[in-house]
Amino acid sequence: MGVKRTKQHKRFANTYIQTFGFRYPFQVLLCGDTIQAALKHRSDLRDDLYSIFQGTVNLLTTGCVVRELVSQGDEAEGALISAKRFERRRCPHKTAVSGVACIREIIGESNPHHYAVAMENRKGRDKLRLIPGVPLLHFNRSMLVIEPMGQSTLDKIKEIELNKTAVSTKEIQALEALVPEVKEERERAQIQVHKKRKRAKGPNPLSCKKKKTKQAPENSTAASQDASQKKKRPRKSKAQRRAQVETASS
Numbered sequence: 586m587g588v589k590r591t592k593q594h595k596r597f598a599n600t601y602i603q604t605f606g607f608r609y610p611f612q613v614l615l616c617g618d619t620i621q622a623a624l625k626h627r628s629d630l631r632d633d634l635y636s637i638f639q640g641t642v643n644l645l646t647t648g649c650v651v652r653e654l655v656s657q658g659d660e661a662e663g664a665l666i667s668a669k670r671f672e673r674r675r676c677p678h679k680t681a682v683s684g685v686a687c688i689r690e691i692i693g694e695s696n697p698h699h700y701a702v703a704m705e706n707r708k709g710r711d712k713l714r715l716i717p718g719v720p721l722l723h724f725n726r727s728m729l730v731i732e733p734m735g736q737s738t739l740d741k742i743k744e745i746e747l748n749k750t751a752v753s754t755k756e757i758q759a760l761e762a763l764v765p766e767v768k769e770e771r772e773r774a775q776i777q778v779h780k781k782r783k784r785a786k787g788p789n790p791l792s793c794k795k796k797k798t799k800q801a802p803e804n805s806t807a808a809s810q811d812a813s814q815k816k817k818r819p820r821k822s823k824a825q826r827r828a829q830v831e832t833a834s835s
């Protein structure tokens with residue numbers, strides 16, 4: 586496998602992980618026709634999928650996929666044997682539907698369980714491609730390939746990226762409009778690195794002390810003046826009172 590393809594696969598896997606919430610091991614739903622194609626092309630699905638997703642994979646069938654292979658008789662005998670080795674995902678169908686229909690229903694409108702799908706049926710893939718965030722795989726001649734991302738997936742990626750940036754800037758603007766201190770704080774934080782060095786040299790403590798020494802005498806003199814006035818008054822009033830008392834008593 587070429588370096589270019591490996592890089593592309595890595596990018597695909599990262600996009601599905603970061604944007605659509607996929608996690609290792611990647612869960613891959615296998616349609617019966619892909620299991621048959623793998624046998625025909627002597628491909629090891631697990632190895633191929635490991636290379637494509639650049640990490641561990643879990644291969645899954647469904648009850649309907651297995652029953653469809655059973656119904657195909659001798660023609661699908663080998664595929665049925667391989668299918669039985671894979672984990673079987675429960676599906677809601679008591680009466681079997683086709684593997685394609687069953688997988689489409691499991692994927693639903695939004696692929697909530699983050700499945701990738703390997704399916705040879707072209708019409709089945711066309712419909713799955715309309716759902717964003719479904720990695721689709723099929724055999725191209727003798728090689729299992731992952732399809733380029735469909736338009737619905739690309740649109741969803743754009744939408745998510747736009748929302749991320751739009752929300753964050755909107756949130757900041759809204760917050761700053763409500764609380765002006767937030768903006769001041771942000772601006773202060775931006776220049777804090779430069780200010781920190783100046784602060785370390787310490788002009789601020791000196792200026793603070795000067796202010797305090799200037800303010801303190803002013804306050805104290807004002808206070809002492811008040812105090813002296815207040816003190817003088819009682820002295821005067823005491824003398825006056827004595828005089829008043831003496832005059833009143835006499």
Ligand SMILES: [Zn+2]
Pocket residue numbers: 647648649650676677678681682687688
């Ligand atoms: Zn089913």
